[in-house]
Amino acid sequence: SPPQWLGVLQLLLLLLVDPPTTSTEDPAFPHLGDSSQPPPRACPWRCSCPRADTVDCAGLDLKVFPDNITKAVRHLSLQNNQLQELPYNKLSRLSGLQTLDLHSNLISSEGLPDEAFESLTQLEHFYVAHNKLTVAPQFLPRSLRVADLAANEVVEVFPLTFAEKPLLRSVYLHNNQLSNTGLPPNTFRGSEAITTLSLSSNQLSRLPPGLPASLEQLHLQDNLISKVPRGALSRQTQLRELYLQHNQLTDSGLDVTTFSKLHSLEYLDLSHNLLATVPAGLPRTLAVLHLGRNCIRQVDAARLRVARGLRYLLLQHNELGASGLPAGALQPLRSLHTLHLYGNRLQRVPPTMPRRLRALIMPHNRVAALGAxxxxxxxxxxxxNLAYNHLASARVHPRAFRRLRTLRSLDLAGNQLSRLPAGLPTSLHELRLQHNHLRALEPEMLAGLDQLRELSLAHNQLRVGDIGPGTWHELQALQVLDLSHNELSFVPPDLPEALEELHLQGNRISHVGSEAFVSTPHLRALFLRTNRLHMTSISAEAFLGLVHLRMVDTADNPEQVLVQLPPTAPLQPRG
Known part of the structure; x- marks a missing residue:
């Protein structure tokens, strides 16, 4: 049973909310009868009330609606509790509520009385996501601005749930169980201020009719939509973002008018559908077009020509083959910044691409040659990025990269290169060549790369004797060098002075001499795990002078190797 003082406290709080009309002196609580001092503001037990109009009862594992909530409350938070129902008599008395947050409780539709909302005539923000609702409330006040019913079990929305709400701007219904029959045609009638509508992760088979013309963001991803009815988006001229990914759209489910009236559309996501072609009727305003994970075999230049403002075109994981991108198909896209072609069947770099292109991403294709x-x-x-293609050194022309004078990142990992490509751009900051067949490093191939900061040569077949003298001299800015999983028997000499991170794991190193790192005074992290090191393999003087060294990884060697760092090093090594 609760302690006696709890009952006394509850009685006191009740008196503070609704004090008796006849003032009497009480020696125990003199302020209750003292008209010269205002009574202290009440707050429900365990809750906090940072302002006179705010009650915060979030995260208290409450199972019942708290008592003693002042009628003056405007903002009430009950999120992250275990409430199953809201008593009508307690909720309806809070007629001045503007914000009601019930996020993450156990409230069912039966536990949310429709009648209570009739008195909440000033409610603007209503959050009831992550509960157990099966139907939406039948009546919500006209004052509503934001309604969040996401992550429930809602199968039906009533005609007046969201209709006739002239101030309503955002509606969140994602992660429910709504089908088209659960959304009446007049769901949003009279609510022409809605800018954001989220219906993603439901069971819709087509676009709902009667969507507000005021929409700016429409989320319909992760549904079962196979068709956009003609005219379904004809009024949404202010729509800027449309998300239709992870549906069942085919070419026959769209027509030339589907998107043609969306004169403000900037972002269109149609990825993870069943499209075989680029949709027709794309708006001129489009900046991002996501068509990844479809069945597109060929890009029709005429369909892209209209979207001349396109900056990002994503076509990864389609079925683009040798003729999938005809010459000049992308040339009209004069503003194109990034082209994603990851995971197709392209056998060459697309010819005659837009001159303003800044990023070409096409790993996991079948490119076997690079011409001049x-x-x-x-x-x-x-x-x-040409990683994981079929490039061999003999088929990479010495002048293939000659014109790329602004290139900063080049990824050729996972190919069949046996030597470094010639003529690498001197502007490079990152060069990735891991998972190739490199057997030698020649200084002339790295000449002029004085801006290179990261170089990955992991998973090749390099030995120390195959690294020519002076190889590292040109790389004065190199900070990260990955030589892991090669065939090195000791630390390569004369490494770049600016080096901060050195990966040597997975080699054959059995000894680290006293002068191994004399050329790298700025070294911060060293990886030597999975080599052939023993307790006495590392010279005690090897790390002298490395005042920035913070970590040496020597795990998974034949014997546990303990490294004594200089006393000026701030952290101890792990190994």
């Missing part, structure tokens, strides 16, 4: 002029039309590239 294959990249001639993309002189402004900053990032080029």
């Amino acid at each position: 002029r294959d990249l001639a039309s993309t002189r402004g590239l900053v990032e080029l």
Whole structure:
């Protein structure tokens, strides 16, 4: 049973909310009868009341609606509790509520009385996401601005749940169980201020009719939509973002008018559908078009020509083959910044691409050769990713990269290169060549790369004797060098002075001499795990002078190797 003082406290709090009309002196609580001092503001037990109009009872594992909530409350938070129902008589008396947060409770539709909302005529923000609602409340006040019913079990929305709400701007219904029959045609009638509507992760098979013309963001991803009815988006001229990914859209489910009236559309996501072609009727305003994970075999230049403002085109994981991107298909896209072609069947770099292209991302294709002029039309590239293709050194022309004078990142990992490509751009900051067949490093191939900061040569076949003298001299800015999983028997000498991170794990190193790191005074992290080191393999003087060294990883060697760092090093090594 509760202690006696709890009953006394509850009685006191009740008196503070609704004091008796006849004032009497009480020696125990003199302020109750003293008209010269205002009574202290009441607050429900365990809750906090940072302002006179705010009651915060969040995260208290409450199972019943708290008593003693002042009628003056405007903002009430009950989120992250275990409430199953809201008593009508307690909720309806809070007629001045503007914010009601019931997020993450156990409230069912039966536990949320419709009648209570009739008195909440000033309610603007209503949050009841992550509960157990099966139907939406039948009546919500006209004052509503934000309604969040996401992550419930809602199967039905009533005609007046969201209709006739002239101030309503945001509605969140994602992660429910709504089908088209659960959304009446007039669901949003008279609510023409809604800018954000989220219906993602439901069971809709087509676009709902009667969507507000005021929409700016429409989320319909993760449904069962196979068709957009003609005219379904004809009024949404202010729509800027449309999310239709992870549906069942086919070419026959769209037509030339589907998107043509969306004169403000900037972002369109149609990824993870069943499209075989680029949709027709794309708006001129489009900046991002996501078509990844479809069944597109060929890009029709005429369909892209209209969207001349396109900046990001994502076509990864389609079925684009040798003729999938005809010459000039992308050339009209004069503003194109990034082109994603990851995971197709392309056998060469697309010819005659837009001159303003800055990023070409096409790993996991079948590109086997790079000619002298294959990249001639993309002189402004900053990032080029050709990882995991079929490139062999003999088929990479010495002048393939000659025109790329602004290139900063080049990824050629996972190919069949036996030597470094010639003519690498001197502007490079990152060069990735892991998972190739490199057997030698020649200084002339790295000449001029004085801006290179990261170099990955992991998972090749390099030995120390195959690294030519002076190889590292040009790399004065190199900070990260990955030589892991090669065939090195000791630490390569004369490493770049600016080096901060050195990966040597997975080699054959059995000894680290006293002068191994004399050329790298700025070293911060060293990885030596999975080599052939023993307790006495590392010279005690090897790390002298490395005042920035914070971590040496020597795990998974034949014997446990303990490293004594200089006393000026701030952290101890792990190994």
